[in-house]
Structure formats: structure tokens, C-alpha cells
Amino acid sequence: MYLEQINGPEDVKKLSGEQLTKLAAEMRQVLLKRASIHGGHFGPNFGMVEVTIALHYVFESPKDKIVYDVSHQTYPHKMLTGRKDAYLYEEHYDDVTGYSSPQESEHDHFTVGHTSTSVSLACGLAKGRDLNGGGGNVIAVIGDGSLSGGEALEGLDFAAELESNLIIVVNDNDMSIAENHGGLYSNLKLLRETKGEAECNLFRAMGLDYVYVDEGNNIDVLIKAFQSVKDSTKPVVVHIKTQKGKGYAPAEKDKESWHYNAPFNIETGEPLGVPQGEDYSDITAKFLLEKMKKDPSVVAITSATPTVLGFTKDKREEAGKQFVDVGIAEETAVALASGIAANGGKPVWGVYSTFVQRTYDQIAQDLCINNNAATIVTFCGTVYGMNDVTHLGLYDIPMMANIPNLVYLAPATKEEYLAMLDWSLEQTDHPVAIRLPGGPVISDGRKVTKDFSDLNQYEITQKGSRVAVVGLGTFYSLGQSVAKELEEKTGTKATVINPYYITGIDQEMLEDLKKDHDIVITLEDGILDGGFGEKITRFYGDSEMKVLNYGLKKEFLDRYDAAEVLKDNRLTKEQITEDVMKLM
Structure with missing residues (x-):
């Protein structure tokens, strides 16, 4: 082997x-076995085996620096840079991350997990090299999907300014x-169809030299292409x-389903x-499709x-036209949603928490100011x-909960979520965000009659005292x-509150608690610094109330x-109860 x-x-x-x-065939077989057992990004890596072999055959990594965009396609690169055991042997599968990592190898130059960044990062490496009078090639690897991200286009726009060595491999x-x-x-389609000969050429228009490789899974052809640009001065x-x-x-x-896969049966491809059970993605699609049929302004x-x-x-x-995919462009998604809403539409943008930070400016400026x-x-x-580390969903509360005008809601159940989503679509007064609960879907069957327009009104679901x-x-x-744990251990029946609103506090309720409570504890599924609990603590700052905030450290x-x-x-309930009992 x-x-x-x-x-x-x-x-x-x-x-x-x-x-x-033969090496390429072996690498694919190893990738297949590992993915079937361990899961991971499948399609991107399978398509990049020959490209990765050719890159390492021609260039001199790590002197020549290769930067992978989003790094969904770095498994073959890791195999060829001293980390093959993590793909060959099941007991070592977790020795490496799913993304590039300088902590793992000198052949990785950045920890990268979000998309459209490689060209800009590589421009920085090239500029640093030139400032210091250094040598070596700098290679950015980026997929065609990532080109839709604004930073990728910004990087391409700047690249020509370098007037020195920079090689951008566009995996299409x-x-x-x-x-x-x-x-x-x-x-890109025109360039593929004309084998790179079309006069209309995005890359040449940006002042970049251009080489087209039609057989991107042919190692010999790739080697010749890379040799032709190695040590280029433009x-x-x-x-x-x-x-x-x-x-x-x-x-x-089925390229979409196989972009990323959990463990599966190799023979059948079945996961x-x-x-088992519902998930919030399916619940959302079902709700929105029903809304769309009744209301053509929902998108x-x-x-x-x-x-x-x-x-x-x-x-x-x-x-149909009531579903829009803007590509890897979160900034455009938010601005588009703001524009649709301004012109009478009812837009819903769905996003993973980890990608919210990519569009903070648009949420604040394009959406909430307006x-x-x-x-x-x-x-x-x-x-x-x-x-x-590149995909943590723990920072959206500090980011979003402190933007004026935004109403950020936190349902605890399926029923609360659907009620919030329905209200949000029908109201016209506020930009609204809804933070879905983690873990399994909880459905209590309770009909939600709350009017969420009455902002920052919490709900006492169990009335008690002291805590x-x-x-x-x-x-x-x-x-x-x-x-429940506290009552079992101390006999004290605590008040339980569902706050619903991340972005505001129920001052009247919190003030009323002073009459017969000594301790308030807050629990949030995110980073404490700048989070929800701190708002409660600030409210009680000049009082005798003791407040304990529970969440995650930064x-x-x-x-x-x-x-x-x-x-x-x-x-945990045991630790929290222990802390409360010390204060009682």
C-alpha cells in the first residue's frame, strides 16, 4: 500500500x-471506510484527491504555503502531510480535526472552518513574504461555491494588486x-463549456492570469498545469x-446529500x-410551506x-420563487430580507448560529436601524x-441581544416556537430573531396564547418563594x-420563570420578586459575558437580591x-442546587 x-x-x-x-485509489478507499464509520465531509474530499496529490508533487510544502478555503477538502492533504494514521486506523480517527489546523502540522497555516476566506488569507501571506523579501509560492485553494461569498470576491479583487507570486486554484x-x-x-459554466477560451472571463477581468484544466481529476494533467504556474511572478x-x-x-x-455524511453502510449508502423523532428543520419547512400556500408574500x-x-x-x-438561496452570502441574505420586508414581503432567513457573526453589520445596520x-x-x-472550534453556536446571544430594535426570542418547546414564528411573520413593528432550543424537540401539546407584541413580559410557570x-x-x-431538586432537598418551592425574551427584561416582574425572594438564578445556553443573565444582574445591582448567573465561560x-x-x-441540577443551598 x-x-x-x-x-x-x-x-x-x-x-x-x-x-x-494507485495512491489516489488507495486514498479514496481509506476515505470511504473512515467516513462510513466516523462521518465527515464526503463529497469535497473525494473530488480533491488528485488535485491534492498533484499540489504536493509539484510544490514544496510547507515552504510553499497552501491555504484551503473552508477546509472541507483537507482530508487528502492531511493524509500526505504526516497524518495518514488518522485515516488508516480507526483507533486514530479522532487524532485530527475536520479542518486545517496549525496545531496539528506545519503544513497547515490557519485554523479555517468558515468559507470564502482563503484568497484573502493567501494574499496576506504573499504580502508578508514580499515585505520580508522572502521566497516560495503561496497557493489558495477555493471551491466554486465559496466564490459567492463576499470576502472571496474581495480577495480576488485585491489579488492583482500584489504584482507577485500568488496561485489561486479554483476547484469547480x-x-x-x-x-x-x-x-x-x-x-464559470461558459468557461467550462469553452475549456477556458471564452472572451468573457471573470478572473481575467480582475487582472489575473488564467489557466484552465478540463481534466481536474487527472493527475498527469494537473501536474503539468501546476508546473506551468510554479514560481509565477504574477x-x-x-x-x-x-x-x-x-x-x-x-x-x-446525489452531490447535495453527500456533501457531509454521518456514518453509513458502504454497500447501500444508507445512514x-x-x-428518531421530529427536528426543527422539518418543523420549520412544513410550517413555512403551509404559510406560503396561503400567503404569496412569505419567502x-x-x-x-x-x-x-x-x-x-x-x-x-x-x-418555487418563494424560496431564495443567495449562495454563501449571509450579508446579502440579511440585506435582502430587510429590503423584502420594507416592500411588504414576509421574509424568513434561516441560519446556523455560527454564521451569524458573518453578517453582524447587516443585522445592525441594514435591518435593525431601519x-x-x-x-x-x-x-x-x-x-x-x-x-x-470554527463552528461554535455559543456566541449569538451576546452578539444579537444587544442590538437596538431587534426582538430576540427563546422558545423552550415546539409549540412556543411555532407561535413565535407565526407572530413574527404577521407583525410589522420589529425585526425578530428566534433562537431554537438545543437537544431533542420538546413538545408539551400546550396551546400558546401569549401575545408576543407585549414585549419583555415573562411568564411565571410555578409560583414559589425565596428562590x-x-x-x-x-x-x-x-x-x-x-x-424540583431544591424542593426535594430543602422543602422550598422555587418560582420558575420562562422569560421568552432574550433582548429585554420584565422590570415589573423582577421588581415584584423582591417582596418574597432572596435569590434569583439565571440559566442560558450560551456565553455569559454580554449575555442574558447579566441583564438581570444589572437590574438587581442596587438591591439586596443575590443573583447567580449560569452559562458558559468565554x-x-x-x-x-x-x-x-x-x-x-x-x-447540572445538582451543582446549581448545591450553590443555591449555600446562599439560603
């Missing part, structure tokens, strides 16, 4: 053309996570046509251990992750969500458990165990 003998790029250079082809498989959207893709784009998911028939046929918006809203291909077709009634639904804003437990969203059920967690993190932050 050739892969077993690869300890670094220098070993790749020793192989003949025939041996390199005619796919983002789902299908590509946007006008630039008509030009920024150049190498535009490569590849096949996403190449080498595994189900992934070649293993599929979670769902995604920024290249349509299934976050539950809109699989069949549902997108059912929604006070347009668009709706944002935040998915995976929870300790129970994605847990890679008040304010459990926000996901942690409302934890608050119920704490109250840190970059990576591949964590949620139960351990909760315990480290004293977010």
Missing part, C-alpha cells in the same frame, strides 16, 4: 505517474453544498473542473443510527444551507450543537429540574463533550 509509506510530501515526489494513480465542481446560485456561475488563477464525490456512485449521483431565504430550514430539493421545488419586520431563525445556537429560577430557552427544562472550545462542558460550568 503506497499510502502507508507516505510520511510527508517528499514521499509523494518519489512516485511514478502510475503509482500516483458546479456545486456548493447544494446547487450554486448567482450570476457569476453563468460565467497572480494567476488555475481553474480546475472536478467531480464532487468522485469514486463513490451514490455521492456522484446508520438515524435520530424563505437561505445562504447556501437550504436544509437548515428543512428545504430539501423537493421542498424547494414546491416553494426597523424592518424580517424574521431570523437561529439554528444550533446551543452547547448541544456543532462543536468544532426564583429564570430558565431561558433550552435551559428552561433545566430550571424546572433545579426547582473560551474557544473544540470537539468537546457537552456533558463535560456543562459540568465544568456548574450547569
Whole structure:
């Protein structure tokens, strides 16, 4: 097996053309086995095997610096840069992250998990090299889907200014996570159809040299292309046509579903251990499709992750023009939603919490200053969500809860969520965001009659004394458990409060608690600094009320165990009860 003998790029250079082809086949087989057991990004890596081999055959990593965009496609790169054991042997599968990581290897130059960044990062490396009189090639690898992100276009626009070595490898498989959207893709299609000969050329228009490779999964052809641009003295784009998911028939046929996969059966492609029960994506799609049929002004918006809203291909077709995918362009998604709302539409943008930070400016400026009634639904804003360091869903509360005019809501149940979503679509007074709970969907069947227009009015769901437990969203059920534990251990029946609103406080209720309560505890599924609990603490700052805030400390967690993190932050019912009893 050739892969077993690869300890670094220098070993790749020793192989003949025939041996390199066999190496590619071995790498795909290893990728397939690992993905079937461990899960991970599938399609992007399968399409990049030959490109990665050719890059390391021609260039001199790490002297020549390769920067991978979003780094969904770095598994082959890791195999060839001293980390093959993490792909060959099951007991080592978790030795590496799913993204590029300088902590792992000198061949990785940035921790990258969000998209459209590689060209700008590579421009920085090239400029730093030039300022210091250094040498070596700088190579940015970016997929066609990532080109729809604003930063990618900004990087391409700046690249020509360098007037020195910079190689931009555009991996074009005619796919983002789902299908590509946007006008630039008509030009990429034209370039593919003309084998790079079309006069209309996005990259040349930006002042960049250009090389087209039609056989992007042919190692020999790729090697020649990379050799032709190695040590170039001008920024150049190498535009490569590849096949996403190449080498595994189900992934070649259904590129969207096989972008990322949980463990699956290799023979059938069927997923293993599929979670049972409802999820908020499906619930959202069902609700919105029903709304769309009754109201043509309702529109769902995604920024290249349509299934976050539950809109699989069949549902997108059912929604027609009432579903919009702006590509990997969160900024445009928010501005578009604001414009739609300003002109009488009812937009809903669905987004993973980790991507909210990519459009903070538009939420504040384009949406909230203008006070347009668009709706944002935040998915995976929870300790129970994605847990890679680049994809943490723990920071949306401090970011969004402190923007004026925005109403940020936190349902604890399916019924509360649907009531909030329905209210948000029908009201015209506020931009509204809804933070979905983490963990399994909780449905209590209770009809929600609350009028959410009466802002910042919390609900007491259990009346007690001495101790008040304010459990926000996901942690409302934890608050119920704490109250029960406290009553069992001390006989004290605590007041339990569902606050609903992240962005404001119920001053009247909090003031009333002073009459017969000594302690208030707040529970939130996110970072404490700048979060929900601090608002409560500030309210009681000049009083005798003791306030305990529970949430997560500010840190970059990576591949964590949620139960351990909760315990480290004293977010178990036993620990919280213990703390309260010390104060009582």
C-alpha cells in the first residue's frame, strides 16, 4: 500500500505517474471506510484527491504555503502531510480535526472552518513574504461555491494588486453544498463549456492570469498545469473542473446529500443510527410551506444551507420563487430580507448560529436601524450543537441581544416556537430573531396564547418563594429540574420563570420578586459575558437580591463533550442546587 509509506510530501515526489494513480485509489478507499464509520465531509474530499496529490508533487510544502478555503477538502492533504494514521486506523480517527489546523502540522497555516476566506488569507501571506523579501509560492485553494461569498470576491479583487507570486486554484465542481446560485456561475459554466477560451472571463477581468484544466481529476494533467504556474511572478488563477464525490456512485449521483455524511453502510449508502423523532428543520419547512400556500408574500431565504430550514430539493421545488438561496452570502441574505420586508414581503432567513457573526453589520445596520419586520431563525445556537472550534453556536446571544430594535426570542418547546414564528411573520413593528432550543424537540401539546407584541413580559410557570429560577430557552427544562431538586432537598418551592425574551427584561416582574425572594438564578445556553443573565444582574445591582448567573465561560472550545462542558460550568441540577443551598 503506497499510502502507508507516505510520511510527508517528499514521499509523494518519489512516485511514478502510475503509482500516483494507485495512491489516489488507495486514498479514496481509506476515505470511504473512515467516513462510513466516523462521518465527515464526503463529497469535497473525494473530488480533491488528485488535485491534492498533484499540489504536493509539484510544490514544496510547507515552504510553499497552501491555504484551503473552508477546509472541507483537507482530508487528502492531511493524509500526505504526516497524518495518514488518522485515516488508516480507526483507533486514530479522532487524532485530527475536520479542518486545517496549525496545531496539528506545519503544513497547515490557519485554523479555517468558515468559507470564502482563503484568497484573502493567501494574499496576506504573499504580502508578508514580499515585505520580508522572502521566497516560495503561496497557493489558495477555493471551491466554486465559496466564490459567492463576499470576502472571496474581495480577495480576488485585491489579488492583482500584489504584482507577485500568488496561485489561486479554483476547484469547480458546479456545486456548493447544494446547487450554486448567482450570476457569476453563468460565467464559470461558459468557461467550462469553452475549456477556458471564452472572451468573457471573470478572473481575467480582475487582472489575473488564467489557466484552465478540463481534466481536474487527472493527475498527469494537473501536474503539468501546476508546473506551468510554479514560481509565477504574477497572480494567476488555475481553474480546475472536478467531480464532487468522485469514486463513490451514490455521492456522484446525489452531490447535495453527500456533501457531509454521518456514518453509513458502504454497500447501500444508507445512514446508520438515524435520530428518531421530529427536528426543527422539518418543523420549520412544513410550517413555512403551509404559510406560503396561503400567503404569496412569505419567502424563505437561505445562504447556501437550504436544509437548515428543512428545504430539501423537493421542498424547494414546491416553494418555487418563494424560496431564495443567495449562495454563501449571509450579508446579502440579511440585506435582502430587510429590503423584502420594507416592500411588504414576509421574509424568513434561516441560519446556523455560527454564521451569524458573518453578517453582524447587516443585522445592525441594514435591518435593525431601519426597523424592518424580517424574521431570523437561529439554528444550533446551543452547547448541544456543532462543536468544532470554527463552528461554535455559543456566541449569538451576546452578539444579537444587544442590538437596538431587534426582538430576540427563546422558545423552550415546539409549540412556543411555532407561535413565535407565526407572530413574527404577521407583525410589522420589529425585526425578530428566534433562537431554537438545543437537544431533542420538546413538545408539551400546550396551546400558546401569549401575545408576543407585549414585549419583555415573562411568564411565571410555578409560583414559589425565596428562590426564583429564570430558565431561558433550552435551559428552561433545566430550571424546572433545579426547582424540583431544591424542593426535594430543602422543602422550598422555587418560582420558575420562562422569560421568552432574550433582548429585554420584565422590570415589573423582577421588581415584584423582591417582596418574597432572596435569590434569583439565571440559566442560558450560551456565553455569559454580554449575555442574558447579566441583564438581570444589572437590574438587581442596587438591591439586596443575590443573583447567580449560569452559562458558559468565554473560551474557544473544540470537539468537546457537552456533558463535560456543562459540568465544568456548574450547569447540572445538582451543582446549581448545591450553590443555591449555600446562599439560603
